[in-house]
Each structure stands twice: as structure tokens, then as C-alpha cells.
Amino acid sequence: MDIQNIINSINWTVPSWDLFVVVFFVAAIFLYGFALGKDRIIVIMLSVYVTLALIKGIPASCNDFLASIKIGDSAIGQSGVFLGVVIILFFLLSRSITASIFEGGNRGSWGEIITLSFLQAGLLISVTVSFLPMEAVETFGPFIKLAFIDDIARTAWLIAPILAVAFFSKSD
Numbered sequence: 001m002d003i004q005n006i007i008n009s010i011n012w013t014v015p016s017w018d019l020f021v022v023v024f025f026v027a028a029i030f031l032y033g034f035a036l037g038k039d040r041i042i043v044i045m046l047s048v049y050v051t052l053a054l055i056k057g058i059p060a061s062c063n064d065f066l067a068s069i070k071i072g073d074s075a076i077g078q079s080g081v082f083l084g085v086v087i088i089l090f091f092l093l094s095r096s097i098t099a100s101i102f103e104g105g106n107r108g109s110w111g112e113i114i115t116l117s118f119l120q121a122g123l124l125i126s127v128t129v130s131f132l133p134m135e136a137v138e139t140f141g142p143f144i145k146l147a148f149i150d151d152i153a154r155t156a157w158l159i160a161p162i163l164a165v166a167f168f169s170k171s172d
Contacts, residue, residue, distance in 0.1 A: 016141070017139060017144070021140075028124075029121055033116065033120075034117075038108025038116060041108075043090060044120060045116075045120055045161050048086055048120075048124060050093075051086045052127055055082055115168075116168070119157070119164050122148065125148050127154075
């Protein structure tokens, strides 16, 4: 399926998870990026990677328990725990040693902020969706599956932020 057909498959008039993901992605790039600045985006990226390592390193029995957590009819399980731990780690890391690393509050250029926000939002969506049960993943349309769920996309979202941070740190 080509990209034009995938984009046309998004129903913009009826709210769906696909529409929510796209709106979150765009809003995160601009609102979140410019509100936080380059250094805090990097701390959030670090929080995402550390949380991913922690969640993936938990024994299978704990993961089964996390996956079974439900609120009403919604299974939040690992996705909810993942996002909660990211937020907690962000606050802990932003007040700890990473604060001294990023002293001076480098806000970054517009290009750096937009690029890092784009990559951070994509990473966060891709990782969060990876924890959803298969039934929930199947409800997403082809665009979201191609952009965030596909194995190649997930790999790209994991690697690209690291490369961008390395590139932008050389330009400082």
C-alpha cells in the first residue's frame, strides 16, 4: 500500500485512535518541544530508554501481571505503567545528576527542538503502542501500523533519537 492511500485511509471526521495518535504526535512536536527545550527533551528521552530497559527486564510473571491491569474495559497494563515510570524518572533525573550535566539550560535552536520533539514523540508513541495487547493494536489503521508499529518503524524510532542527540551535541 502506498503512502498516499495510507494517509487517505485516516478518517478525519470520526474520532479514532489513529486520529488521536496523529493529533498527539503533531501537538507534542510543537507544544511540548518549545515548552521544554532541548535539554529537557533529552532528559525525557533518557527516561524513556531507562524505563524501556526496566520494563523489558522485569521477569515474565510481573509482566503478565502488568499486562492484566484493567481500568473499566480498557487494558492499560504495561502501557500505563510505562508512561507512569517515564514521568517519575523524568522528575527524578531532571533533579539529579542529569541536571548538572545540562546546567545552563540549553534551549536549542528551532531546528534542534523540532527534530528532537519529533523523534521523542515518535519514540514515545512507538514504545507505548508496543505494550498494548494485540487486540488493541489491530484496531489501528494502516498509517499508524506503518509509522509506529511495524518492526522497521519501531527500530527506526529507537535508533534515530540517539543519532540526533549525538549529532546535535557535536554542533553545540
